[in-house]
Amino acid sequence: MDISTVNSLCYEDFVDTFGNVVERGPLMAAAVWSHRPFSNLSELEAHISDFIDKLPESGKEGILRCLPDLAGRDLQRGTLSRESQDEQSQAGDTGMASLSPAETTRMHQLNADYKKRFGFPFVICAKMSDKAGILRQLAERSGNDLSQERECAISEVKKICCLRLRNLVLSETRNKQ
Template sequence: MSHVNSLSDEDFITTFGNLVENCPLVAASVVSCRPFNSLMHLHAEICSFIDELPLKGREGILRGFSMLGLPSLQQTEESRRESKVAGVPELVKSHGTEFNNLNKSYSLKFGFPFVICTWLNKEEDILHGLRSRLHNSPEEELHTGIEEVKKIALLRLKNLVSDDMDSKM
């Protein structure tokens, strides 16, 4: 973590600015919490920042995500990679109409796209999650979506920071 703690504010924001999809504000806000004792300490500060946001801020975090299964040009590099690993392109091919209809219904009902940590789910789980979460209340889904964002942020953080990070960065 010594390298993370020694980054300039600008480099920290550039490096960690997409831990939360399209939201460098999170990295810009937690940079002042340094020094971080561990990767989990950094993640805890990210989660704390997100949890302290007002309702509209948490909804905005979710709106920063692209609709799952959209053409890759509309997704960040991280989302493209994560979606591919989870089999989202195959899911779209095999359940295209249903998947697209569920995605649209979800977005219309909640006002933000369906967010799920694709790294921890396979295509069947993603489709099941989309079907079942459509029945949640807006409050439940905001909470569930934010918890998924935290999982995504942790896995992206682990991908960027390793025990031997000092030699990699």
């Protein structure tokens, strides 16, 4: 869809369409809808980013808690959102679903340690990384303090959000072709 179609969506359709741009985040879509009309995709992205930035720290942590564990039980059970399934399957050449048994064990242990330390799952834009990079970042970022890690994780949420938006809204350049 193009930006004029986005602007013409009724409230319910907008929330249905964009409610998972931030994983399980229909509240974000509901709040951003009132800023229509958007002049372009960048403006829509900016409103979503602004919404996230204005949340109190507890709200930011709430967003993070809604995200699934990488290569976690939702992936194994097939209960990931369509968007998360696509993203985790595109991490590197073969995706998170193809971890070796040793990688799976390491991922589960690192995820458990991380979640115990911070209270939310590890977040990384899987589409912009690979398995080795994800495992490395998970180990490295576990050493951050809570404030630093929350900021890093929210930055990753914004990357994911931008990619999801671009999958939904065609850029003006692609639209004209």
